Amino acid sequence: MTTAAVALRYRFHAARVAATRRVGASLVRVTFHGADLADFAGGGRDQSVSLFLPHPGQPAPVVPVEAGEDWYAAWRALDPQVRAVMRSYTIRAQRPERAEVDIDFVRHGDTGPATRWAGRARPGDPVLLLGPAVADERSVRFQPPTGTDAVLLVADETALPAVGGILDWLPAGTPARAFVEVPAAGDIQPLATGARAEVTWLVRGATAPGGALLADTLRAARLPGASPYAWIAGESAMVRAARRHLVGERGLDRARVTFAGYWRRGASEEDLRAEAETA
Incomplete structure (x- = not known):
């Protein structure tokens, strides 16, 4: 080929x-x-x-x-x-x-x-x-800024592979908390890491994706570190709600929050690409 x-x-x-x-x-x-x-x-x-x-x-x-x-x-x-x-x-x-x-x-x-x-x-x-083809980090979104003392990961199942890749990459002993929403208990999987990580799994069951489950869980959660870096990815509505909570309610610096809408309920990737091109 x-x-x-x-x-x-x-x-x-x-x-x-x-x-x-x-x-x-x-x-x-x-x-x-x-x-x-x-x-x-x-x-x-x-x-x-x-x-x-x-x-x-x-x-x-x-x-x-x-x-x-x-x-x-x-x-x-x-x-x-x-x-x-x-x-x-x-x-x-x-x-x-x-x-x-x-x-x-x-x-x-x-x-x-x-x-x-x-x-x-x-x-x-x-x-x-x-x-x-050469070392290039422009297509890597997870970029903790200087001074980060802990990592917060918020994701649904579409971003679970990225969570696994991030935990693989984190230096040994890094304090980290991850909140991962999945459709079923059978989606819970071991995530190997040298980081000092705590992973919370949220099973949404019959509830539609993109709801308030992750954001509501974050509101009641303890965030890691004094200067954490947050990475949020998954369904767009969920990502917006989690980011709004962390920045607006928790007061995290916007520069310390990376967010990516991997998908949007009811829209195909072609739909999202067409919207971006129009914009």
């Missing part, structure tokens, strides 16, 4: 599915392998990538070749029924010595092309990952 350079610091990395396994009631972990991934210069933590998937019946994902800095416009110009499906994901783990990366997918039936693909993925299935 031909790969194309993208700008100066990012490129397409060709890969194939090496293995899949369940890591919870709602998550499946897909391990990707390919010679290109030996050069994937991920920064750990919440390293994001764009994943390109083929449509059913296609032998490989279709992307622009040698599109350079204009790759996105060139991709948009392709027939939507032909161009690869593009979705944003967090790298859960990276093993450059084995040319492998892991991505965890939230499975919620056949409601979208990526979740359908993840449910049917088999060894050998081809994909492309758009990610860093």
Whole structure:
């Protein structure tokens, strides 16, 4: 498969599915392998990538070749029924010595092309990952400022892989608290870390995602440290409510709160991308 350079610091990395396994009631972990991934210069933590998937019946994902800095416009110009499906994901783990990366997918039936693909993925299935070719932290959002003495993580299941990556990365002994909302008790999983971390799991059950469960739990919670750094990610309404509480009610400095709406209930990634382009 031909790969194309993208700008100066990012490129397409060709890969194939090496293995899949369940890591919870709602998550499946897909391990990707390919010679290109030996050069994937991920920064750990919440390293994001764009994943390109083929449509059913296609032998490989279709992307622009040698599109350079204009790759996105060139991709948009392709027939939507032909161009690869593009979705944003967090790298859960990276093993450059084995040319492998892991991505965890939230499975919620056949409601979208990526979740359908993840449910049917088999060894050998081809994909492309758009990610860093050189050390670059612009696609890593978790950036504790100087003076941070503790870490607070607030996430739903879509940001659980990032929570795991952050806990993997934290220096040994770092005080940390994590609040993670998941659909079912079967989604609770061990999260290895050298940090001095306390993880609180919130099972929402039949309650719709994006509600007040996380924000309400934070209101009654003890925050770690005297100068904590907070990282919030997941459904957009939840992220806004948690950030509003931490900044408006707890008085955290805005510069010490990183937030990312990974998704919005009722909207596809195409919808959100179109809104951003219009804005």
